[in-house]
Amino acid sequence: AQTVTQSQPEMSVQEAETVTLSCTYDTSESDYYLFWYKQPPSRQMILVIRQEAYKQQNATENRFSVNFQKAAKSFSLKISDSQLGDAAMYFCAYTGTASKLTFGTGTRLQVTL
Amino acid sequence: EPEVTQTPSHQVTQMGQEVILRCVPISNHLYFYWYRQILGQKVEFLVSFYNNEISEKSEIFDDQFSVERPDGSNFTLKIRSTKLEDSAMYFCASRGTSGGQETQYFGPGTRLLVL
Numbered sequence: 001a002q003t004v005t006q007s008q009p010e011m012s013v014q015e016a017e018t019v020t021l022s023c024t025y026d027t028s029e030s031d032y033y034l035f036w037y038k039q040p041p042s043r044q045m046i047l048v049i050r051q052e053a054y055k056q057q058n059a060t061e062n063r064f065s066v067n068f069q070k071a072a073k074s075f076s077l078k079i080s081d082s083q084l085g086d087a088a089m090y091f092c093a094y095t096g097t098a099s100k101l102t103f104g105t106g107t108r109l110q111v112t113l
Numbered sequence: 114e115p116e117v118t119q120t121p122s123h124q125v126t127q128m129g130q131e132v133i134l135r136c137v138p139i140s141n142h143l144y145f146y147w148y149r150q151i152l153g154q155k156v157e158f159l160v161s162f163y164n165n166e167i168s169e170k171s172e173i174f175d176d177q178f179s180v181e182r183p184d185g186s187n188f189t190l191k192i193r194s195t196k197l198e199d200s201a202m203y204f205c206a207s208r209g210t211s212g213g214q215e216t217q218y219f220g221p222g223t224r225l226l227v228l
Contacts, residue, residue: 043202045219100158
């Protein structure tokens with residue numbers, strides 16, 4: 001079974017600075033997708049960024065980028081120029097042939113002035 | 114932009130009562146999912162649905178739970194006899210293809226409280 005591990009329960013970053021959230025996963029599949037979802041206090045699940053395993057190029061969405069290391073089964077999220085609105089829970093998630101999403105336990109990101 | 118909608122946003126019920134949570138997936142999506150999130154915990158998969166039948170379900174999804182697509186737009190989750198431990202946020206998601214990559218889009222959730 002696939003597992004997703006987020007080892008940082010909480011992180012803090014100053015406004016305008018850069019922060020990296022870690023995620024590792026375990027799978028025997030060769031083709032899969034990885035995602036980062038943001039969950040603000042409203043508890044809505046908002047897609048931040050996605051990565052397809054066969055693509056070597058790291059995905060980028062504006063201030064959000066990933067460092068995808070397939071051999072190491074690592075998928076970290078970098079947030080540049082952090083803003084107050086980035087404060088939220090961030091969940092790393094995996095989907096493979098089974099199509100369901102498997103989530104990590106989340107990292108709570110605080111953004112300070 | 115199309116979005117997944119869910120009703121109600123909040124539901125309070127007595128233990129033992131039946132509840133039906135409703136979802137309207139994105140119109141051209143074919144795969145539908147229910148997840149739940151107990152407060153302070155991670156999001157857990159309950160069930161996936163494709164072509165009018167369950168394609169996969171988790172251990173959580175026992176005989177108390179059922180899903181249905183009664184018409185061309187709604188996707189429902191029924192809990193027959195609620196327990197205190199069913200209190201959670203329930204998310205519906207639908208899956209399509211965006212930019213060549215399959216992605217699940219989540220509704221805003223239904224917060225269920227069982228008393």
